[in-house]
Amino acid sequence: MPELPEVETVRKGLSDFLPLKINKVERTPELASILKTEEFSLKGLTISSLERKGKVLIFHLGDGKTVVSRFGMAGSWEVSEEKNKKKHNHLQLYCTSSQGKVFLSYVDARRFGKMHIGYQEVTKRELAKVGVDVTTEEFNEKILRDILKKYPDRQIKPLLLEQEKLAGIGNYLACEILAHCNVRPTRRCKTITKEETKKMVWATKKVVSESIEKNGLTFTKTTGYRDVLGNAGEFFDGLVVFRQKLCKLCGDVPVKKIVLATRGTFYCPKCQK
Ligand SMILES: [Zn+2]
Known part of the structure; x- marks a missing residue:
């Protein structure tokens, strides 16, 4: 997608x-x-x-x-x-x-x-149906903290996917962002610390800009997303947990796959707390 x-x-x-x-x-x-x-x-x-x-x-x-x-x-x-x-x-x-x-x-x-x-x-x-674009300066620690505060009992990953709150994050980005800030996708918003919120903003900017740099993500050579001239995106090698067998952050722990709000969700049980 x-x-x-x-x-x-x-x-x-x-x-x-x-x-x-x-x-x-x-x-x-x-x-x-x-x-x-x-x-x-x-x-x-x-x-x-x-x-x-x-x-x-x-x-x-x-x-x-x-x-x-x-x-x-x-x-x-x-x-x-x-x-x-x-x-x-x-x-x-x-x-x-x-x-x-x-x-x-x-x-x-x-x-x-x-x-x-x-x-x-x-x-x-x-x-008006679209929230703050995560590539803009408007997206910062304060905005994210306000959103987390507003939904204390929600799990973080499904919340990140809601476009009217934060705009641009889909399934693979959410998995990757949470890996890079070491937060488990199932965590309730109220348990996320100030330090983790700060790291989540950093991780979002990092993952999004790296994927843009590689012209996005295409999963397979034959199907899926293509750019306007039919070229595949090349971010696949930049993934650390999404559709990976082993976590690329620690290098030795098998990635866990769970279903969260109907979406396949990947995380490292060692790197993400
Ligand atoms: Zn790991």
Whole structure:
């Protein structure tokens, strides 16, 4: 599932093609289950800039017009020189970019993605559902402490995944962040110390920036997340507990896998208390 580093990689990849003028639009009937708002047609409009908040990608089209895109489980934006013939390509845009004629496509095999094509009010409404982006300066020890205080009896890991509180963290990032700050995923928020909170902020910035550096995470060579040109992310070797046999922090303890709030969760019983 695309998390902050993967969405950021897509944003950077698309930026190389801006401005992107949309000349023609083709869509599948299935797009209807993804496209939640449609206040105008994209035809004739130009994507002039891109923004990201947490895992949400925002396309700016001028005059307050935007596309707000959530990738869901498997959604992504792809750029190609030829028409994208993938089965799950639900939105094909014929464009003229800074690099010539290209096709921009929204591909989503699982169709859990959500898209809003709307004016400022829609953008505002959608972004209001998203909490503090963990790559911004706004995300600091105080913000995290306030959140932990507000939910004393909740377990830390499921809480980290809630986008309206902190934006950008998904399943693999949460596991990795907790490993690097030595906190067990099952810990109740009220038991987390001031020192651990401070370390959690540091670990979040570290893991997120390292994953962005590697263009995100792709699990297997054949499936999963790809950047706009179809390249896999290379953060896999940077993982210390997520889908690992042995913890890479201590090097000798088998990683434990548990299910927490329906999500596969990995931790080291020695490094994480
Ligand atoms: Zn360990």
